[in-house]
Every structure is written in C-alpha cells, then in structure tokens.
Amino acid sequence: MENSRNAMQRKPIRPIAAICNNMGMGKDGKVPWSLPAEFKFFIDTITGVTRPGRMNILVWGRLCWHSFPEALLPLPNALHVVLSNTLKAAPDHAHFLCQDFESAVRLASEPPLADLVETIWVIGGARVYVDTLKHPWCDLLYLTDVMADFDCDVFFPEFDREIFKVQERFPGIPSEIQEENGIKYKFQVFKRIRDA
Ligand SMILES: NC(=O)c1ccc[n+]([C@@H]2O[C@H](COP(=O)([O-])OP(=O)(O)OC[C@H]3O[C@@H](n4cnc5c(N)ncnc54)[C@H](OP(=O)(O)O)[C@@H]3O)[C@@H](O)[C@H]2O)c1
Incomplete structure (x- = not known):
C-alpha cells in the first residue's frame, strides 16, 4: 500500500463531525439536534480553500x-464522492461514486484531480470515519463537542487521544463555549501527534 501511495500527491485527510455526550452523532438517519451556527461552521470549513479555483473532495457514506439537504447543493469549491457498494452510479448532485475509502483518496491524489484538490474532508458516517482515522494522511480531526445527552443510533468511533491530541487553541476556531437553542457546545480540533 505504501509503495502505491508514493506515486500519489499527499493530501490532508480530515474527518469532521459533531458528537454529543456518549459520542452519538445520529438518530433515524438525521442529526439529533438543531445548531444552525454549528452547521454554518461545518459548511464554511468543508468549502474553505486558500485560492480561487481550488477544490476540496468531500467523502460521504451513502446515508x-x-x-443532506438537497436545497444546499451544489456547495462551492466541493467535489462530492459517495461511497457505496450497492449504488450503480453517483447519485444526483454527486460527482463520483467509489466502492471504498482508499479509492476516494486515490481519486483526489492522482491526475487529473491532484493539482486541483486541497483537502479531503470526510463527512461520515461511522464506517468511513474508522477508515479515515487509521489513514496515515489524516492529520486533523474536527469534532464539535455537543455538551448534552441525545438518543442516538449511530456513534463516532472511539479513537486514541494520545495519537490525536485536542488543541487548546487552533487558528480560526473559537475556543470559548458556544450556546444555541439552550444547548452548549465547543468546537474542537484534534491534531495527530504521532503515527498509530
Ligand atoms: N453529527 C454529525 O456530525 C454526523 C456526521 C455524519 C453522520 N451523521 C449521522 O450519521 C448517520 C449516517 O451515518 P451511518 O454511519 O449510519 O451511514 P453512512 O456511512 O452515511 O452510510 C452507510 C452506507 O454508506 C456506504 N459506505 C459507508 N462507508 C463505506 C466505506 N468505507 N466503503 C464503502 N461503502 C461505504 C455503504 O453503502 P452501501 O450499503 O450502498 O454499500 C453503507 O451501507 C445519520 O444519522 C447522520 O445524520 C452525523
């Protein structure tokens, strides 16, 4: 695997999610809370590029x-890769269909997209987060801490907090606790400080 990666342009791979007290992140196919400013932070983050014309690859599990609200598509600066082994073609508004996470990484890191792509943002769900956290190119994990209990049926995977260390301060990330709709939450960025 490492040899075949040598021919690829290394791209930062960054999972992004919001999780509540028990690491829950979804219920019945939806996010169980409504935090509009947190959602805006999510959209601004995954669509942010350093120069006009650059793009991010967004990797989505099928569910x-x-x-995701169709009315918000297309997102600027974004190429969407949907992961599925049952779909036969990329769904409406998505650009690519891949059968596994490594194929999505390869797509972003090899011609013709490699010179265009800045960051691979991993939007979820649970299985692709697991793949992502194991990947050696995963340098940062964006994980909003929603400080409340919600009934969830999908959970963010456990990860080693000695490998991914929470940053006290991180450029562009508010460090104070936020509150919306009576729910407190905190933006967090974890940085990989060593290999697994
Ligand atoms: N709070 C948050 O920040 C957040 C973030 C993400 C998701 N969520 C929530 O989580 C739930 C959805 O996540 P989920 O884990 O249930 O589903 P999901 O990962 O979005 O979708 C599962 C399907 O995606 C495909 N898939 C996923 N990973 C794959 C991989 N590595 N390789 C190939 N195919 C892959 C498979 O499709 P096929 O069956 O077609 O093969 C799989 O059955 C929703 O409730 C959503 O709102 C919340």
Missing part, C-alpha cells in the same frame, strides 16, 4: 449523502 449521509441522502440525509
């Missing part, structure tokens, strides 16, 4: 893709 995440179908739960």
